[in-house]
Amino acid sequence: MEQAAPNQPLLDVDALTVRFRTRAGLVHAVSEVSFQLARGETLAIVGESGSGKSTTGLAIMGLLSTDRPAEVSGAVRLASKSGGVKDVLCLPDRERRRMRGEDVAMIFQDPMSSLNPIYSVGSQIVEAVQQHRPVAPRTAAAEALRLLAELGIPNPGRILASYPHQLSGGTRQRVMIAIALSCRPRILIADEPTTALDVTIQAQILALLKRLQKETAMTVVFITHNLGVVAEVADRMIVMYGGRIVEAGPVRDVFRVPRMPYTQSLLRSLPRLDQLQPAGEPLEAIPGNVPSAMALPGGCSFHPRCRHLVSGTCDSVLPPLEPCAPDRLVRCARWREIG
Amino acid sequence: MPVSSPLLDVRDLRKRFEIRRGPFRQLVGHVHAVEDVSLAIHREEVLGLAGESGSGKSTVGRSVLRLIEPTSGAITFDGTDLLHLDPAELRRFRRRAQIIFQDAYGSLDPRMTVAEAVSEPLIVQKLVASERLARDRVAELLALVAMGPEYMERRPRDLSGGQRQRVGIARALSVKPEFIVADEPASALDVSIQAQVINLLADLRRRLGLAMLFISHDIAVMAHLCDRIAVMYLGRIMEIGPSRELVHSPQHPYTAALLSAVPNPNPEQRRERQLLEGDVPSPANPPSGCAFRTRCRFALPACASTVPPLREVAPGRLKACLRDDVF
Numbered sequence: 001m002e003q004a005a006p007n008q009p010l011l012d013v014d015a016l017t018v019r020f021r022t023r024a025g026l027v028h029a030v031s032e033v034s035f036q037l038a039r040g041e042t043l044a045i046v047g048e049s050g051s052g053k054s055t056t057g058l059a060i061m062g063l064l065s066t067d068r069p070a071e072v073s074g075a076v077r078l079a080s081k082s083g084g085v086k087d088v089l090c091l092p093d094r095e096r097r098r099m100r101g102e103d104v105a106m107i108f109q110d111p112m113s114s115l116n117p118i119y120s121v122g123s124q125i126v127e128a129v130q131q132h133r134p135v136a137p138r139t140a141a142a143e144a145l146r147l148l149a150e151l152g153i154p155n156p157g158r159i160l161a162s163y164p165h166q167l168s169g170g171t172r173q174r175v176m177i178a179i180a181l182s183c184r185p186r187i188l189i190a191d192e193p194t195t196a197l198d199v200t201i202q203a204q205i206l207a208l209l210k211r212l213q214k215e216t217a218m219t220v221v222f223i224t225h226n227l228g229v230v231a232e233v234a235d236r237m238i239v240m241y242g243g244r245i246v247e248a249g250p251v252r253d254v255f256r257v258p259r260m261p262y263t264q265s266l267l268r269s270l271p272r273l274d275q276l277q278p279a280g281e282p283l284e285a286i287p288g289n290v291p292s293a294m295a296l297p298g299g300c301s302f303h304p305r306c307r308h309l310v311s312g313t314c315d316s317v318l319p320p321l322e323p324c325a326p327d328r329l330v331r332c333a334r335w336r337e338i339g
Numbered sequence: 340m341p342v343s344s345p346l347l348d349v350r351d352l353r354k355r356f357e358i359r360r361g362p363f364r365q366l367v368g369h370v371h372a373v374e375d376v377s378l379a380i381h382r383e384e385v386l387g388l389a390g391e392s393g394s395g396k397s398t399v400g401r402s403v404l405r406l407i408e409p410t411s412g413a414i415t416f417d418g419t420d421l422l423h424l425d426p427a428e429l430r431r432f433r434r435r436a437q438i439i440f441q442d443a444y445g446s447l448d449p450r451m452t453v454a455e456a457v458s459e460p461l462i463v464q465k466l467v468a469s470e471r472l473a474r475d476r477v478a479e480l481l482a483l484v485a486m487g488p489e490y491m492e493r494r495p496r497d498l499s500g501g502q503r504q505r506v507g508i509a510r511a512l513s514v515k516p517e518f519i520v521a522d523e524p525a526s527a528l529d530v531s532i533q534a535q536v537i538n539l540l541a542d543l544r545r546r547l548g549l550a551m552l553f554i555s556h557d558i559a560v561m562a563h564l565c566d567r568i569a570v571m572y573l574g575r576i577m578e579i580g581p582s583r584e585l586v587h588s589p590q591h592p593y594t595a596a597l598l599s600a601v602p603n604p605n606p607e608q609r610r611e612r613q614l615l616e617g618d619v620p621s622p623a624n625p626p627s628g629c630a631f632r633t634r635c636r637f638a639l640p641a642c643a644s645t646v647p648p649l650r651e652v653a654p655g656r657l658k659a660c661l662r663d664d665v666f
Contacts, residue, residue, distance in 0.1 A: 048529040048530060048531060049529055154617070168618040168619075170618055171618070198391035198392055198556065198619075199391065199556065199597065199600045199601055200391060200596060200597060200600045200614075200615045201391075201618070202600065202602070203599075203600035203602075203612055203614055203615075204614055204615075206602070207612070207614055225529070225530055226530075226602065227530070227604045228601065228602030228603055228604045229602045230604075230606075231602065231603060231604045231605055231606040231609070232602040232603065232606075232609060251606045252606045252607065255604070255605065255606050255607075256607075265531070266530060266531060267604070269530065269531060269533075269534040270530070270534075270559075270604055271534075271537070271557075271559045271560050271562065271563040272559055272603075272604055272605075273558070273559045273562060273586055273598065273601060273603070274603055274605055274608070276562055276563065276583060276586070277563055279583075280541075280545075282538040282541065282542070283534040283537055283538055283563065284534065285531075285534035285535040285537075285538050286531040286532075286534070286535075287535070289499040289501060289502070289532070290499065290529050290531065290532065305531075
């Protein structure tokens with residue numbers, strides 16, 4: 001085990017690559033993804049279906065093992081609470097289980113399928129607390145009550161006695177957040193946590209996550225397809241397409257001057273309430289389809305849909321992910337000319 | 340309201356679903372899905388129906404197509420009483436009014452080819468003389484939704500989400516309807532594909548002169564596509580108005596809260612939003628008086644006693660709120 005140096009990032013993802021062998025073929029889910037997480041920051045990983053954003057989250061969580069159908073390479077170095085840096089991908093099962101919850105916790109889009117329908121919410125939070133801390137059931141129950149109250153859930157006692165199906169979607173997601181936070185992890189990975197919720201409930205959950213982040217200086221990785229959510233919550237963003245990072249940088253900078261044609265078009269294709277299109281004018285749509293991770297186009301994966309395509313370059317050579325401004329990265333052969 | 344009579348006119352529509360429990364399926368209550376909804380859609384007009392889950396927007400959409408039977412109220416289509424059609428008349432009505440669903444994968448038969456799916460309504464309605472003519476018409480319809488004839492023999496599993504939705508649209512258009520209910524047609528699609536489908540609907544509407552009831556939870560998409568928007572909450576219409584006016588200056592506290600909750604894709608303008616507290620009450624036991632009052636920061640004691648009527652507060656703008664002093 002290496003010793004943690006000062007200024008060491010909390011998490012260092014280094015050339016993470018994930019392939020799935022399926023009967024239909026090899027799925028290139030994630031290809032050479034590298035990024036670092038600083039303490040207390042909120043990073044958004046943005047992408048559409050098949051972009052590799054969720055697989056990246058699962059890999060950080062140590063939920064992809066190296067000897068299963070998933071072939072994982074690269075490193076996910078985590079500065080753990082107990083001191084020292086560990087590669088999540090190489091941890092023995094036992095240590096990996098301890099890391100989950102204590103160092104990194106995760107919440108998902110659909111809390112209904114993450115909660116067990118036949119146990120009360122209270123017993124599931126108590127179980128999570130006792131997994132990591134040798135405390136008496138009564139202490140764990142008090143902790144569960146305190147967690148729910150801290151999340152601003154009205155009537156926490158009644159919620160603890162309820163079963164998942166008796167709760168609304170928003171309350172179920174709050175319960176998942178309570179379970180995730182029960183061991184005070186330093187990193188929370190939130191995979192589309194508000195996608196299944198109504199917009200007024202989404203606003204509540206986003207406000208809650210922002211408040212918790214501020215109060216506990218927790219580091220948050222927000223995986224989402226919703227650029228509005230990114231603009232609302234994140235400090236830094238990574239845009240993924242076809243399993244690769246295609247653009248990265250501070251949220252304000254990327255929104256102000258997107259460099260990768262994909263990011264540019266995506267931002268322009270959004271109908272927005274703050275700047276309505278002139279009546280009758282079409283939205284700027286991106287032509288074509290989102291590529292399958294089983295049949296990614298050669299060269300730049302975005303080239304078949306890109307209006308800046310140059311044949312012979314974009315369709316044959318994969319452009320490198322290169323710096324284009326302080327703290328900014330872009331993967332495009334033509335970013336200098338297209339501005 | 341313009342002088343011409345509307346294409347679709349809905350008056351005091353109500354739909355209550357029975358809740359039955361126990362071994363003898365005893366009636367224990369009702370879900371108040373739609374309560375006293377009145378709205379009109381004119382020829383070539385697109386009306387947006389906005390609301391969160393449980394607001395009753397899809398129930399309205401299915402009721403106006405007679406896919407479910409309303410509990411009470413009146414619906415007329417081009418002057419004909421829709422609720423008292425005989426089977427032959429109902430079949431003729433289906434030529435004039437069609438639906439597009441959110442989940443094109445679930446609404447297409449996985450065993451049918453694209454050509455079979457798109458031509459099925461033509462054959463059911465006996466609108467084509469021969470199979471060869473049906474194929475010509477299918478090619479035409481696919482061209483209308485920007486798909487080449489090479490897709491005719493493919494099956495839904497071979498298509499992307501956006502392509503499946505295009506097939507769903509072509510199928511709905513096959514009988515040359517005047518009116519379409521589009522129920523969240525872009526919501527299940529990837530962001531980069533959503534704009535394609537929204538543009539297609541806007542284009543078809545212009546070229547074919549379609550009237551449309553566009554049901555969605557995404558008020559930004561509606562502001563772009565619809566002429567007017569009606570906002571529903573717990574089965575009732577809270578506000579109706581021309582799209583742009585409604586999103587720029589909402590008149591009802593719920594509309595204002597809904598708009599404020601939409602995440603703004605502009606990181607320069609992060610703002611403290613006006614959060615709505617709590618969850619939507621159960622439609623099996625809605626609050627007395629105004630349905631929104633339990634979450635409304637402007638609620639007065641009077642809001643609990645009467646259901647506020649939907650009344651005109653400016654030309655073309657209607658709201659169901661007692662208070663005129665808050666916006």
